[in-house]
Amino acid sequence: MKKIKLNIIVPSLVQGGGLRIIFSYANYLVEQGHDVVVYVPVLYVWPKVRNNKINWKTSAGNFLRSNKLKWFDNKFKIKPVFKISDAYIRNADIVIATAWQTAQTVYNLADSKGKKVYFIQGYEVNDEGTNKIEVEDSYKLGMNMFTIANWLEELVEAISEQEVKVIRNWTKDSEFIQGEKQVNSPRAIIMLGNTAAHKGWNLGLEVLKEAQEKYNCRIILYGIRQIPDLPESFEFYQQPKRELLMRLYSEADICSFPSIREGWGLTVTEAMAHKCAIVGNNTGVVLEICEDGKTALISESKTAEDLKNKLFKVIEDEKLMKKLQDNGYELAKKYAFSNQSKLFEEYLLSLVK
Numbered sequence: 001m002k003k004i005k006l007n008i009i010v011p012s013l014v015q016g017g018g019l020r021i022i023f024s025y026a027n028y029l030v031e032q033g034h035d036v037v038v039y040v041p042v043l044y045v046w047p048k049v050r051n052n053k054i055n056w057k058t059s060a061g062n063f064l065r066s067n068k069l070k071w072f073d074n075k076f077k078i079k080p081v082f083k084i085s086d087a088y089i090r091n092a093d094i095v096i097a098t099a100w101q102t103a104q105t106v107y108n109l110a111d112s113k114g115k116k117v118y119f120i121q122g123y124e125v126n127d128e129g130t131n132k133i134e135v136e137d138s139y140k141l142g143m144n145m146f147t148i149a150n151w152l153e154e155l156v157e158a159i160s161e162q163e164v165k166v167i168r169n170w171t172k173d174s175e176f177i178q179g180e181k182q183v184n185s186p187r188a189i190i191m192l193g194n195t196a197a198h199k200g201w202n203l204g205l206e207v208l209k210e211a212q213e214k215y216n217c218r219i220i221l222y223g224i225r226q227i228p229d230l231p232e233s234f235e236f237y238q239q240p241k242r243e244l245l246m247r248l249y250s251e252a253d254i255c256s257f258p259s260i261r262e263g264w265g266l267t268v269t270e271a272m273a274h275k276c277a278i279v280g281n282n283t284g285v286v287l288e289i290c291e292d293g294k295t296a297l298i299s300e301s302k303t304a305e306d307l308k309n310k311l312f313k314v315i316e317d318e319k320l321m322k323k324l325q326d327n328g329y330e331l332a333k334k335y336a337f338s339n340q341s342k343l344f345e346e347y348l349l350s351l352v353k
Contacts, residue, residue, distance in 0.1 A: 018263075034345075038076055071239070095113050097119065098119050116141075117144045117348075120145060122262070148168055152164075169340070171269045171335065175270065184251075209231065220251070221237070256307070257279070263284060272331060275325040279297045
């Protein structure tokens with residue numbers, strides 16, 4: 001099998017699900033004998049949405065972090081560079097842009113830096129819509145594009161008038177629950193704690209408060225940043241290590257997914273892998289692979305009332321809960337990392353034949 005030199009361009013090393021996907025693929029490629037370097041710009045310049053002004057906050061963070069990646073055990077090289085340009089990026093077979101902010105700079109690189117690929121993990125228009133033109137323009141650059149979901153494929157193809165490859169997200173094989181799932185009474189519910197508007201935080205929090213008040217549920221939250229003014233009875237774990245997060249999933253009966261708009265939503269498939277029943281809004285991975293009443297209870301309206309009614313139904317009906325848990329587990333197994341990582345490698349190799 002051909003071995004390739006791959007450059008991956010990321011905006012920063014800040015912890016997040018999207019980077020975990022990228023870095024896990026990078027580790028896999030290194031294990032297969034490929035040469036992978038991840039570049040992060042010390043001087044972070046906004047694209048034209050900010051008139052090419054320097055983003056000093058991100059630049060300062062990138063400078064201070066340098067090549068230190070505390071939250072992920074990387075096997076690939078990380079190279080901080082002054083900026084993303086031909087002077088700082090090595091020659092390679094492929095170069096991957098990983099966000100709309102890096103797409104234009106990758107496109108501007110010389111062909112010797114690698115065949116240009118754009119990895120799209122979400123429709124990255126912000127909640128205010130101020131970067132909509134720039135995001136959609138990034139799809140029109142003519143790079144090879146792949147994404148994580150059919151709905152994104154359809155959206156990007158409609159904008160770009162170009163074929164887009166789909167490689168769905170995954171859960172690590174080692175992170176599937178082993179043995180029987182414990183049923184808790186009262187129920188335990190887990191949810192990602194992220195206050196971004198598109199994550200549906202206020203909606204989700206309202207529903208969890210009512211669930212605890214009515215059923216005395218254990219509420220488990222986790223996230224990158226501490227969230228103020230949570231009920232004292234709620235558990236919150238800030239940046240939990242993977243081992244702890246997997247244990248929390250295994251201790252939960254139900255996973256609430258209140259996102260309004262989502263590219264994928266790793267919380268769902270990770271929870272499924274630990275036999276949590278999914279109750280969530282019809283977006284991201286729920287829209288992509290779940291079936292209402294079989295692998296999840298799905299809210300089409302994305303309202304607090306509808307999500308609450310569906311959550312309460314699962315809390316009260318143990319038979320339904322176990323059905324969702326078992327079916328969700330089998331569905332998640334179809335998207336194990338061992339399967340999806342091979343598809344990723346095959347896609348890259350197909351570009352350099």
